[in-house]
Amino acid sequence: MKGIVFTEFLEMVEEKFGYETVDAILEKSQDVTDGVYTSVGTYKHAELVALIVSLSEETKVSVPDLLHAYGVYLFAIFVRSYPMFFEHVKSMFDFLENIDRHIHKEVVKLYPDAELPRFESYRENEKHLVMIYYSQRKMVDFGMGLITAASDHFKTKIDLTKTVLGDLSGNEVRIDIKIIE
Numbered sequence: 812m813k814g815i816v817f818t819e820f821l822e823m824v825e826e827k828f829g830y831e832t833v834d835a836i837l838e839k840s841q842d843v844t845d846g847v848y849t850s851v852g853t854y855k856h857a858e859l860v861a862l863i864v865s866l867s868e869e870t871k872v873s874v875p876d877l878l879h880a881y882g883v884y885l886f887a888i889f890v891r892s893y894p895m896f897f898e899h900v901k902s903m904f905d906f907l908e909n910i911d912r913h914i915h916k917e918v919v920k921l922y923p924d925a926e927l928p929r930f931e932s933y934r935e936n937e938k939h940l941v942m943i944y945y946s947q948r949k950m951v952d953f954g955m956g957l958i959t960a961a962s963d964h965f966k967t968k969i970d971l972t973k974t975v976l977g978d979l980s981g982n983e984v985r986i987d988i989k990i991i992e
């Protein structure tokens with residue numbers, strides 16, 4: 812995974828839980844991580860998992876809730892760092908459909924070793940978008956956090972649900988996004 816995912820994760824932990832917690836989770840995850848991250852490096856996905864599991868033990872907040880919170884947090888960083896993906900976008904659904912068609916494709920051009928999910932999206936009707944998430948990294952809750960923050964950004968109130976599909980491991984998940992007003 813790209814270094815920005817790690818450096819921003821540790822920023823969020825510091826902001827929400829304090830520096831002692833950053834120290835504690837780095838210490839706890841020592842056998843999986845070497846504890847040094849730069850925004851331009853690339854690290855194993857297992858390292859992020861180890862840090863999140865340690866954070867969950869330390870704070871008693873569940874792993875899915877932490878992933879969701881991280882998605883919400885990272886969205887603001889994306890808006891700041893990659894404004895071109897947000898300009899001239901007419902609606903939240905247009906933006907969400909663009910992730911797989913355009914945004915993540917550009918990310919891979921910039922960083923060929925980025926590990927991204929695949930989404931298949933279709934509109935049930937004008938107020939209901941379905942996105943099927945596919946990824947071995949099982950980070951749908953992070954994606955749900957990003958979508959939640961996107962709904963704030965586009966000032967669109969939504970009802971958001973997920974349904975785990977396939978072998979129920981979390982690498983195939985249906986996300987239903989319904990505009991409620």
Ligand code: HEM
Pocket residue numbers: 812813814816889893896907910914915918924925926927928946947948949950951953954955957958961
């Ligand atoms: C609501 C919008 C978005 C959703 C739902 C979404 C979803 C995701 C998910 C779930 C992952 C984790 C990897 C995985 O599950 O396999 C991910 C990674 C990533 N996404 Fe997106 N994304 C969104 C918008 C964006 C935007 C606007 C950017 C800006 C360039 C972006 C860039 C990235 C990057 C850099 C990674 C990390 C890749 C790596 O570490 O190797 N995403 N995205």
